[in-house]
Amino acid sequence: MPSFCQVKPKELPSSASTRPFRSVRGVDFKMKTIEVDGIKVRIQIWDTAGQERYQTITKQYYRRAQGIFLVYDISSERSYQHIMKWVSDVDEYAPEGVQKILIGNKADEEQKRQVGREQGQQECSLLQLAKEYGMDFYETSACTNLNIKESFTRLTELVLQAHRKELDGVRTRASKELALAELEEDESKPEGPVNSSKTCWC
Numbered sequence: 001m002p003s004f005c006q007v008k009p010k011e012l013p014s015s016a017s018t019r020p021f022r023s024v025r026g027v028d029f030k031m032k033t034i035e036v037d038g039i040k041v042r043i044q045i046w047d048t049a050g051q052e053r054y055q056t057i058t059k060q061y062y063r064r065a066q067g068i069f070l071v072y073d074i075s076s077e078r079s080y081q082h083i084m085k086w087v088s089d090v091d092e093y094a095p096e097g098v099q100k101i102l103i104g105n106k107a108d109e110e111q112k113r114q115v116g117r118e119q120g121q122q123e124c125s126l127l128q129l130a131k132e133y134g135m136d137f138y139e140t141s142a143c144t145n146l147n148i149k150e151s152f153t154r155l156t157e158l159v160l161q162a163h164r165k166e167l168d169g170v171r172t173r174a175s176k177e178l179a180l181a182e183l184e185e186d187e188s189k190p191e192g193p194v195n196s197s198k199t200c201w202c
């Protein structure tokens with residue numbers, strides 16, 4: 001197993017089309033095209049820095065997010081404990097319907113593992129956390145490509161599903177409002193036949 005890795009952790013496999021990262025302070029940006037259910041989807045990936053000093057900037061990026069990966073390092077108990085903080089930040093700053101996936105990265109570092117895949121029934125066990133917040137969970141490795149494509153595809157699927165539900169909701173509301181407006185219009189019309197001699201100009 002390599003002790004270091006040249007691959008950026010949130011990168012997708014090279015099979016997807018890419019543009020280089022544009023580095024802003026504390027935030028990296030990348031675009032990818034991936035295929036979900038036979039549909040080509042272009043996604044924007046904002047990789048925000050974890051360090052405290054970038055928090056003011058990075059929090060501003062939560063607002064327009066449709067999907068969020070909460071990433072910890074399986075070889076760092078500390079990074080796992082920080083997940084609760086990320087979760088509360090997401091609750092506070094991200095839009096309500098944002099889709100979330102919990103990621104335990106560096107799965108190739110098995111010999112250094114500090115965070116168990118399943119930590120029994122303990123209150124803050126990994127799966128409990130994922131369940132509590134309704135999140136899917138993957139262990140990934142940017143070194144071996146484990147679950148990288150799968151997790152991006154899943155998050156994209158979740159975002160698309162949520163988007164469809166929202167559109168359906170808008171459509172249903174719009175058609176109900178239209179039906180109501182038509183009903184009101186009908187009710188406001190005078191009853192009985194219209195006097196043609198008064199309305200006809202010919």
Ligand SMILES: Nc1nc2c(ncn2[C@@H]2O[C@H](COP(=O)(O)OP(=O)(O)OP(=O)(O)O)[C@@H](O)[C@H]2O)c(=O)[nH]1
Nearest residue numbers: 004005006008009049050051105106107141142143
């Ligand atoms: N072994 C292993 N190393 C990894 C993996 N992913 C990232 N690394 C290494 O971990 C280190 C930190 O990676 P970064 O990409 O800077 O991590 P980050 O979470 O974006 O860090 P911040 O932006 O500072 O929050 C680098 O040395 C990477 O090569 C992985 O899956 N396995």
